[in-house]
Structure formats: structure tokens, C-alpha cells
Amino acid sequence: MVRIGLWGTFDVENYGDALFPRIAGRELARRIPEAAVRPFGLLGARSPSRFDGWGPIEALGEPTPGRLAELADGLDLVVVGGGEIAHVRDDTWAEYYPITPQEASAIAPSRFFIDGLGEELEEECPVVWHSVGLPFDVEPRQAARFRWALERRPHVSVRDRASVERLRAAGIRREIALVPDPGVLLPRLFPQEMLAHRLRTLRSDGSYPAEDRVLAVQGSRAHLPYVPELASAVGQVCAEIRAVPLLLETGPCHGDGEFAAALGREVPGAGRLGPAGLVDVTAAIAGSVGFIGVSMHGNIGALAYGRPHVILGMNGETKLTGLADAIGDPDVLVRSADEVPEAFRSAAARSPRGDVVGELQERADAQFDALAEIAGRTRGRASRRPFTAIPDRDSLRVGYEERGKRLVIQRWRFADRLADTEDLLATAHSDRARLRAEVERLRESERELRSEVAGKQGELDRLMATRTFRYTAALRRVYGRLRNRFRRR
Amino acid sequence: MIDFPEGPRPRVSVLIVTYGGWEWTERALRAVRSHTDLPYEVVVVDNASPDRTAERLREDVRGIHLVANDRNEGFGPASNRAAERARGELLVLLNPDTLVRPGWLPPLVETLEEGRRVGAVVPRLLNLDGTVQESGSIVWADGSTEAVGAGADAADPVHRFRRSTDYGSAACLLTRRETFLGVGGFQPAYRPAYCEDVDLALALEAEGLRTVVDPRSEVVHVRFGAMGADAAAGLILRNRKVLIRRWGSALAGHPPPYRPDRPHRLWAGRDRQAVERILVIGGEPDPGLLRALTEAFPTGRVTFLPARDRTGGIEELLAAGIEVSPAPPDPAAWLLDRRFHYSAVVLAGDGDHDLGEALADSQPQAEVLEVGIEPDPGEVLDRLERSGIPAEPSEVA
Numbered sequence: 007m008v009r010i011g012l013w014g015t016f017d018v019e020n021y022g023d024a025l026f027p028r029i030a031g032r033e034l035a036r037r038i039p040e041a042a043v044r045p046f047g048l049l050g051a052r053s054p055s056r057f058d059g060w061g062p063i064e065a066l067g068e069p070t071p072g073r074l075a076e077l078a079d080g081l082d083l084v085v086v087g088g089g090e091i092a093h094v095r096d097d098t099w100a101e102y103y104p105i106t107p108q109e110a111s112a113i114a115p116s117r118f119f120i121d122g123l124g125e126e127l128e129e130e131c132p133v134v135w136h137s138v139g140l141p142f143d144v145e146p147r148q149a150a151r152f153r154w155a156l157e158r159r160p161h162v163s164v165r166d167r168a169s170v171e172r173l174r175a176a177g178i179r180r181e182i183a184l185v186p187d188p189g190v191l192l193p194r195l196f197p198q199e200m201l202a203h204r205l206r207t208l209r210s211d212g213s214y215p216a217e218d219r220v221l222a223v224q225g226s227r228a229h230l231p232y233v234p235e236l237a238s239a240v241g242q243v244c245a246e247i248r249a250v251p252l253l254l255e256t257g258p259c260h261g262d263g264e265f266a267a268a269l270g271r272e273v274p275g276a277g278r279l280g281p282a283g284l285v286d287v288t289a290a291i292a293g294s295v296g297f298i299g300v301s302m303h304g305n306i307g308a309l310a311y312g313r314p315h316v317i318l319g320m321n322g323e324t325k326l327t328g329l330a331d332a333i334g335d336p337d338v339l340v341r342s343a344d345e346v347p348e349a350f351r352s353a354a355a356r357s358p359r360g361d362v363v364g365e366l367q368e369r370a371d372a373q374f375d376a377l378a379e380i381a382g383r384t385r386g387r388a389s390r391r392p393f394t395a396i397p398d399r400d401s402l403r404v405g406y407e408e409r410g411k412r413l414v415i416q417r418w419r420f421a422d423r424l425a426d427t428e429d430l431l432a433t434a435h436s437d438r439a440r441l442r443a444e445v446e447r448l449r450e451s452e453r454e455l456r457s458e459v460a461g462k463q464g465e466l467d468r469l470m471a472t473r474t475f476r477y478t479a480a481l482r483r484v485y486g487r488l489r490n491r492f493r494r495r
Numbered sequence: 496m497i498d499f500p501e502g503p504r505p506r507v508s509v510l511i512v513t514y515g516g517w518e519w520t521e522r523a524l525r526a527v528r529s530h531t532d533l534p535y536e537v538v539v540v541d542n543a544s545p546d547r548t549a550e551r552l553r554e555d556v557r558g559i560h561l562v563a564n565d566r567n568e569g570f571g572p573a574s575n576r577a578a579e580r581a582r583g584e585l586l587v588l589l590n591p592d593t594l595v596r597p598g599w600l601p602p603l604v605e606t607l608e609e610g611r612r613v614g615a616v617v618p619r620l621l622n623l624d625g626t627v628q629e630s631g632s633i634v635w636a637d638g639s640t641e642a643v644g645a646g647a648d649a650a651d652p653v654h655r656f657r658r659s660t661d662y663g664s665a666a667c668l669l670t671r672r673e674t675f676l677g678v679g680g681f682q683p684a685y686r687p688a689y690c691e692d693v694d695l696a697l698a699l700e701a702e703g704l705r706t707v708v709d710p711r712s713e714v715v716h717v718r719f720g721a722m723g724a725d726a727a728a729g730l731i732l733r734n735r736k737v738l739i740r741r742w743g744s745a746l747a748g749h750p751p752p753y754r755p756d757r758p759h760r761l762w763a764g765r766d767r768q769a770v771e772r773i774l775v776i777g778g779e780p781d782p783g784l785l786r787a788l789t790e791a792f793p794t795g796r797v798t799f800l801p802a803r804d805r806t807g808g809i810e811e812l813l814a815a816g817i818e819v820s821p822a823p824p825d826p827a828a829w830l831l832d833r834r835f836h837y838s839a840v841v842l843a844g845d846g847d848h849d850l851g852e853a854l855a856d857s858q859p860q861a862e863v864l865e866v867g868i869e870p871d872p873g874e875v876l877d878r879l880e881r882s883g884i885p886a887e888p889s890e891v892a
Contacts, residue, residue, distance in 0.1 A: 051703075052703065054703060056748075104701060104702065255744075258744055263743060263744030263747065264743070264744070267743055278747075280747045280748070281744075281747050281748045402888035403887065403888040404703075406770065406887060406888050407770060407794070409770075410770025410771065411748060411770070413770070414763070414766075414767065414769075414770065415748050417763065417835040417836065417860065418750045418759060418760060418763035418835065420835050420860075421757075421759040421760075421763070421834045421835040421836075422750075422751070422757065422759075422760070424834070424835075425756065425757055425759070425834075429756075
């Protein structure tokens with residue numbers, strides 16, 4: 007048994023954060039069948055998310071010596087990963103979690119994500135960085151902290167060039183691997199066939215448009231100022247590719263709902279997926295004819311499933327520049343809404359990019375191979391410690407409830423759809439009955455008219471058979487000629 | 496003179512915000528005085544009543560803590576002010592146009608303290624004529640609300656079982672002082688009044704806390720006693736926009752408003768927070784089985800549909816949070832009303848149910864289990880688990 011802890015912000019209500027432990031867990035378990043993978047987030051069950059329901063996310067707790075020792079005792083390897091978590095601005099996590107800045111500072115995520123378990127405990131339970139990101143430059147007074155922590159790590163990989171440069175600027179000289187985000191392995195987690203099945207369900211309950219061609223669109227609160235221009239750009243793209251827009255929420259913690267509501271008001275006929283789980287969001291992207299959005303994993307998903315995509319980079323996030331770099335396609339990144347139509351046209355012309363996806367998947371696989379090798383080295387130690395991989399019950403409960411919420415929403419949607427369909431059917435039946443009655447009435451009317459015509463014809467025939475009619479034939483001819491002559495004049 | 500006892504350590508603080516309507520306020524205070532047994536205090540904030548309410552409170556009531564505002568700061572901020580003044584660990588927000596009934600408080604306190612992750616508890620509100628005004632309320636996706644059981648016969652058991660609810664009117668609401676102040680109290684954005692209670696329930700839910708209606712506690716509510724119905728309707732409409740702005744994303748998971756031709760929405764809305772819903776159909780209620788199901792699915796919904804009406808023996812089941820429906824004249828129509836509602840249907844008794852077609856039509860998603868007479872509850876739970884409906888993960892002790 008190898009007990010692997012995944013540390014990150016997997017409990018924040020965000021699609022990409024929720025994906026990481028699923029993908030990493032699957033890839034590690036594939037390589038090490040006896041692995042027990044336990045994802046940890048900042049709050050665990052205290053931060054329920056619509057993307058929960060797969061497996062429990064445990065709470066890291068506060069970084070006290072006791073808690074760190076407990077974690078080290080229960081794990082053989084810690085993988086820190088999945089997003090822009092390598093920074094020291096602990097209070098800023100309050101923006102994404104239901105906690106105050108003071109509480110966020112007390113939890114001190116940087117103590118886990120940067121400092122790990124500490125030198126002594128890491129001898130027993132190594133900590134590695136896998137595909138993390140640094141959203142900010144390292145402040146000079148924090149540089150030594152980063153150096154001290156990273157130099158002892160058996161493996162350090164980051165997911166964008168800006169993060170490498172920020173670490174180098176902080177004086178870190180050790181090997182740093184630049185790796186693709188593991189999101190490129192999404193199709194292994196959710197195969198196309200599974201998504202197609204899910205899409206049929208979403209279509210039947212009315213949460214996904216019935217039309218064949220759907221353009222998936224997503225943005226966050228930070229994009230509210232661009233709504234009018236984006237609405238126009240989305241309208242233009244939809245008109246060009248004959249698609250209907252569907253508004254997705256991949257990052258509720260970033261205010262995607264607010265953006266969807268605002269854009270929905272500006273784009274006539276736009277559908278909205280609403281609160282949806284991981285499979286639903288992925289199915290919506292994979293089933294679309296393209297994706298336009300700021301979500302890194304929305305874009306990665308579109309790429310991985312062969313859909314053209316445009317990254318909304320109006321706010322200059324380095325991770326998005328990094329993503330465009332990683333896929334070798336700077337043109338997919340736009341800085342203003344008016345660039346969107348051209349960028350989409352260009353992306354559609356190049357899509358699907360199987361060669362790029364294949365290469366990225368190969369590199370992502372190599373990273374998991376490296377992690378598996380490190381985990382393999384811990385096996386000997388692992389057997390000496392008792393197995394304590396029982397996640398806390400609160401995490402299980404939250405997962406259960408979030409999954410349940412989605413199920414119950416689906417149930418009333420089905421009931422609504424069924425009632426709508428029954429209404430349509432009833433209207434159709436009533437229309438059919440009305441039309442049948444109308445046809446019958448017309449037929450009756452036709453019968454009456456025919457009978458009347460037959461009567462008149464008989465009367466005419468009788469009239470023409472009279473002697474008077476025959477005797478006056480010459481007179482009628484003369485009258486006819488005279489009338490024609492006068493008309494010509 | 497109404498004389499309230501003054502103790503050093505009140506357990507409960509009853510908070511009342513007044514704005515006119517002295518006659519009702521006086522009656523409300525008298526009812527509290529007569530029917531409250533736990534150690535309590537009364538805090539009244541008068542929002543500069545246009546009548547002489549503040550003076551009358553000073554002259555005719557003894558033993559209350561009175562805060563007389565020199566202007567109407569609105570219901571929410573005044574309630575927050577009262578909560579800050581309160582000394583009890585438990586707060587009851589009580590409207591001045593209410594009449595608490597005997598035994599109103601202990602069930603609320605019991606449910607708050609013993610329930611799982613309960614943030615607030617509300618009683619069943621009754622109209623002056625004794626009919627149900629509200630047994631908890633539903634918040635629809637558009638922010639509009641629906642009082643469950645409005646106008647129904649108070650004896651109807653469907654409105655007499657304890658359960659989670661989207662929100663409960665702050666006409667009478669029990670919460671912990673720490674919880675109330677922890678979520679920031681009532682939001683001032685709803686000034687002068689209305690929708691603060693809906694906002695509070697959504698804020699509690701965001702913190703993982705439930706609002707529960709406990710019909711064992713009954714309070715008569717005059718409604719719009721201090722403000723005309725038209726003025727209230729205008730404020731509700733206005734404040735609904737605030738509600739959508741603050742909670743639009745959360746409300747997207749709520750059903751759209753009820754319509755008579757979409758009856759399933761009422762049940763979907765009422766039981767929105769119940770993940771697993773188990774319907775037990777049988778001749779006689781089997782308390783052992785029903786309790787086992789409730790314990791296995793404490794946040795779920797267990798409904799008993801009897802073959803014939805029961806006149807007694809159901810009070811304990813209702814108190815345990817089990818819905819006991821009256822025997823419907825047309826069970827197929829009853830099931831169709833609750834279309835797609837249940838995770839599982841347990842057919843108990845002698846098997847003479849004859850509901851196969853009705854169940855296939857209305858509950859095609861449900862696992863149907865025939866369990867016979869006096870089934871072993873453990874076995875039923877095992878069968879549910881094997882059907883993909885495992886018991887809820889238990890709480891951390």
C-alpha cells in the first residue's frame with residue numbers, strides 16, 4: 007500500500023480545481039495499483055461545491071506541528087498541485103472560500119503548499135510539486151523560503167513559463183520541469199462515449215439546447231465590463247457557424263454565474279447550463295462546436311476533445327498566456343472582445359489538433375511516470391506504518407449531498423420536460439381533432455355544393471331543351487354580334 | 496401592566512421590532528409572558544413608531560429591554576441591534592403581530608440543539624382562523640416564495656411533520672446568537688423590511704446549516720399587522736431583485752415557481768434539500784421500519800402512504816420527521832402529483848397494492864422494493880444499499 011496525499015485547492019468551487027484530484031488520482035492508481043490516493047483541500051467538508059460528489063476532499067487543517075506530523079504519519083508521498091497555489095498571500099483565499107481573510111491567514115495555505123511538511127518530516131514522507139503555478143512574483147523577502155523548501159523536493163514541476171521565471175528570479179537553481187496541465191488527460195477520465203450519453207440526458211431534461219450546433223461560452227465576474235462587446239462577438243460567431251450559444255459556469259467561485267446572467271441578458275436565445283457537475287460541464291464542452299472562455303480547463307477540455315476554442319485573456323492572467331504557449335498557439339488568446347470572431351475562425355480552421363494533444367498527453371504521462379517512480383521508492387517505508395487512509399466523514403457527507411442535489415434537480419427537470427411534452431402532445435391531439443372536424447365540415451360543405459350544382463345543371467338542361475330556347479337561337483346570335491361590334495368601337 | 500421576570504442569565508432572548516401597532520404588540524407580549532417557560536428576556540427595538548407604541552412600552556410593560564430609535568432604521572438593522580443587545584445564547588426573532596401558543600418554545604429549542612447542522616428553527620404559523628399560514632416556505636428559482644400549507648386545515652398531517660425548509664418567516668424564528676451574528680445578521684439591503692429571512696436562510700445554507708420547521712410549535716401570525724398588504728407586496732417585489740442579485744447563483748438550483756399544471760414542483764421545492772426520498776406504501780405504519788429509514792436518511796424524506804386513513808398513533812412519527820399522508824382517494828393521482836419524486840418505493844404489507852402501472856408512470860426512476868409484512872428494517876436498508884441507495888454518511892460525533 008502506498009498512501010499518496012494530493013494537496014491543493016480541490017475544495018474550491020471551480021471546475022479545474024475539482025478536476026485535478028480526479029485526473030491525478032486516476033493516473034497514479036493506474037500506475038500503482040496498490041496506491042490509496044487522498045485529496046486534501048483547505049476546508050474540505052466546510053466548502054461544499056457543485057463539483058463534489060466523486061470522492062471526499064479532506065481538510066488540511068491548520069499547519070500546527072501536530073497536524074503536520076499526523077499528515078506525515080498517514081501518508082507516504084504528498085503531491086502538491088493543480089493550479090496557482092504557490093504564493094504567500096494567504097488572506098486572498100478568502101475571496102474563493104466561505105471564510106474571512108483572518109481565517110484564511112490562520113489556515114495559512116502557503117505553509118502547506120510551499121513549506122510542505124518541513125525538512126524533518128519530508129525525510130519520511132517526501133513532498134513534490136506537480137504542475138503548480140505561481141500567480142505572482144516572489145517577493146525578495148520570501149525568496150529564501152521558496153529556495154529552502156524547493157531545494158529538498160525530489161520533484162518540482164510547474165505548468166507555465168512565467169512560473170519558471172518567477173522561481174529563477176527568486177534564485178532557485180534546481181531543475182524545474184515545465185509541464186502541461188494534467189487536464190489534457192481529461193478524455194481518459196471522461197471518454198467521449200460517456201459524455202455523449204450524458205449529453206443526451208442533459209438534452210432530454212432541457213438543460214442543454216436541443217440544437218445540434220452549440221457554442222459554449224464562459225466568463226467570470228472580472229469580465230462583466232466586457233459584456234456588451236462579448237455579446238456582440240458571440241452573436242457574430244454564432245451567426246457564422248450557425249450555432250446557438252450556451253452559457254457555462256466553470257468557476258462559481260470566480261463569479262461565473264454573474265457573468266452568465268449578464269451575458270444572457272445581452273445574447274438573445276442563449277441557453278444556460280446552470281449548476282452542473284464535472285461530467286455535465288465536460289459533456290457540454292465536448293459536445294459543443296467550440297468554446298470561448300477564460301477558464302483554463304474549459305479551454306484545455308475543448309482542445310482535448312478536438313473543439314476549436316478561444317481564450318479570453320482581457321485581464322492578462324499569466325496562466326492563460328502560459329496555456330497559449332504550451333499549446334503553441336498564441337492566436338487563440340485574445341486581449342479584446344473584437345478579436346474573438348477572427349480568433350475563432352482561425353482556431354476552427356486548425357481544429358482538431360490531435361498532434362498537439364498527443365504530444366501534451368505524452369508529456370503529462372511522463373510526469374505521472376516520474377511521480378509513480380518516486381512513490382515506488384516509498385513502498386518499503388510505507389509497510390512499517392499503519393494504514394490510516396480513512397477520510398473524514400464530513401467530507402463523505404458533503405460529497406454525498408452535492409451529488410444528491412444534482413440528482414434531485416435533474417428529477418424535477420425531467421418532470422417539467424415530461425409535463426411540457428405532454429402539454430405539446432395534448433395541444434397536438436386537440437389540433438388534430440379540430441382539423442379533423444374542419445375537414446369533415448368542408449367535406450360536408452363540398453357535398454352540399456355538389457348537390458346544388460347538380461340541381462342547377464339539371465335546371466339548365468331542362469331550360470335548354472325547351473322550344474322557346476331553340477326558336478330564339480338566331481335572335482341571340484344577332485344580338486351577340488351587335489354587342490361585340492359596339493364594344494370594339 | 497405586563498410584568499416580565501428579570502433573571503440574571505436568560506437562555507433565550509426574544510427580540511421584537513415594533514413600528515406602530517401597539518394593540519398587537521401588547522397582545523404579543525402578553526402571549527409571550529403567558530406561554531414561555533424557559534429562562535428568557537425580551538428585547539424590544541421600537542423603530543420610531545408613529546403611534547405611541549414606545550411610550551406604551553415604557554408605561555405598560557415592565558422587565559423588558561427597550562431600545563427606542565429616533566428614526567425607522569428598518570426591520571433588519573433593528574433586529575441586528577436587538578441581537579447585539581441580547582444576553583441569551585439563543586435568539587427568537589418575533590414579530591409584534593404574533594401570538595405564541597402554549598408550549599411553543601421547547602420544541603424549537605430541542606430541534607435547534609439536537610438536530611444535525613441546524614441553523615434556525617421556525618414554528619408552524621397559523622392564521623387567526625386557525626388554518627395554516629405557513630409550515631415552512633419554498634424559495635423558487637426566480638426568488639419568489641411559497642408558504643407551504645397556506646390555507647390548509649391545521650389538522651392535516653402533511654403539514655405537521657418536522658423537516659428542513661428553504662426558509663421560515665422571521666415572524667418567529669429561533670437561532671443561535673453566535674450563528675445569527677456570524678452570518679452578519681439581517682442584511683440592511685432589504686430596508687425597510689421583507690426578504691431578510693429568505694436571505695438569512697440562504698446565508699445559513701451557504702454555511703452548511705439548515706432551517707427546520709417544527710410544527711409541534713405553533714404561533715398565530717396576523718401578517719401585515721403593522722403595514723398594509725399592498726405596501727408589503729411592493730416591498731417584497733422590490734426586495735426580490737436584491738435577493739436575486741445576492742443569491743442568483745444558488746437559486747439557479749431551485750425549481751421554477753409552482754403552477755397548478757406542474758404540481759410536482761411543489762413537492763420538489765418542499766423537499767429540495769432531501770437527497771433520498773423514500774415512499775413507504777402499506778396498510779398500517781410500521782414504526783420500526785419508518786424510524787430505521789429516517790435514521791438512515793436523516794436529511795432525506797420518508798413518506799408513509801397508508802391504504803386507509805389513520806386517526807391516531809401518528810404523532811410520534813410526525814415528530815420524528817416522517818411525513819404521513821392521508822390515504823388518497825386516487826393513489827395514482829397522488830403519485831402523479833409527485834412525479835419523479837422518490838428514490839425508492841417500499842411496498843409493505845400483504846402485497847395487494849395494485850400500483851404497478853401508476854408507479855411505472857409516475858416514479859419510473861424509483862427502485863421498487865416489495866418487503867412484505869413486518870419486514871426486517873436492516874434487510875430493507877441492505878436492499879436499498881444494493882439498489883444504489885446507501886444510508887447517508889453519518890456526522891462526525
